[in-house]
Amino acid sequence: MTTDDLPADLPPGKRDSIERVRTLSTLMDDAIRVPGTDYRFGLDPVMGLLPVGGDALSAVISLYIVLEGYLMGVPQDKLARMVGNVVLDAVVGSIPVLGTLFDAFWKANVRNANLLEEHVEQYA
Numbered sequence: 001m002t003t004d005d006l007p008a009d010l011p012p013g014k015r016d017s018i019e020r021v022r023t024l025s026t027l028m029d030d031a032i033r034v035p036g037t038d039y040r041f042g043l044d045p046v047m048g049l050l051p052v053g054g055d056a057l058s059a060v061i062s063l064y065i066v067l068e069g070y071l072m073g074v075p076q077d078k079l080a081r082m083v084g085n086v087v088l089d090a091v092v093g094s095i096p097v098l099g100t101l102f103d104a105f106w107k108a109n110v111r112n113a114n115l116l117e118e119h120v121e122q123y124a
Contacts, residue, residue: 010120017068018120024065025113028058045103048093055099059090065112074119082112 006015029042044062047054066082074082089108093099 006120014072014120017072018117021065021068021113021116024061025109028061028109029107030110041104042109044089044093044107044109045100048100048103052094055090055094055103058093058103059086062086062089062109062112065109065116069112069116069119072116072119073123074116078115078119082115085111
């Protein structure tokens with residue numbers, strides 16, 4: 001969804017929130033393209049390479065998207081899915097080697113941004 005895809009009657013504050021969420025999810029999950037492919041990854045798997053603290057820091061950053069969802073009135077069931085995405089990303093991501101690969105493919109932030117945008121489209 002682009003900015004033009006957002007509902008026209010969406011208040012400016014919510015529009016700004018969606019833009020922040022999109023920027024963060026792209027940075028964490030899709031910022032870097034692997035040369036010669038269409039595959040992209042972000043800072044999340046890179047941060048996961050840092051022992052212990054990398055995945056914890058990544059999870060804290062990822063929870064910002066959940067907070068934006070809460071502030072925008074996302075229903076509890078969707079918020080629970082969003083938290084579940086972050087928890088799964090953090091827990092599996094903390095496993096050496098396997099976790100970094102999982103982080104590169106799971107893309108919890110993009111999933112959560114999409115859930116937030118679905119809510120905005122549905123209830124705006």
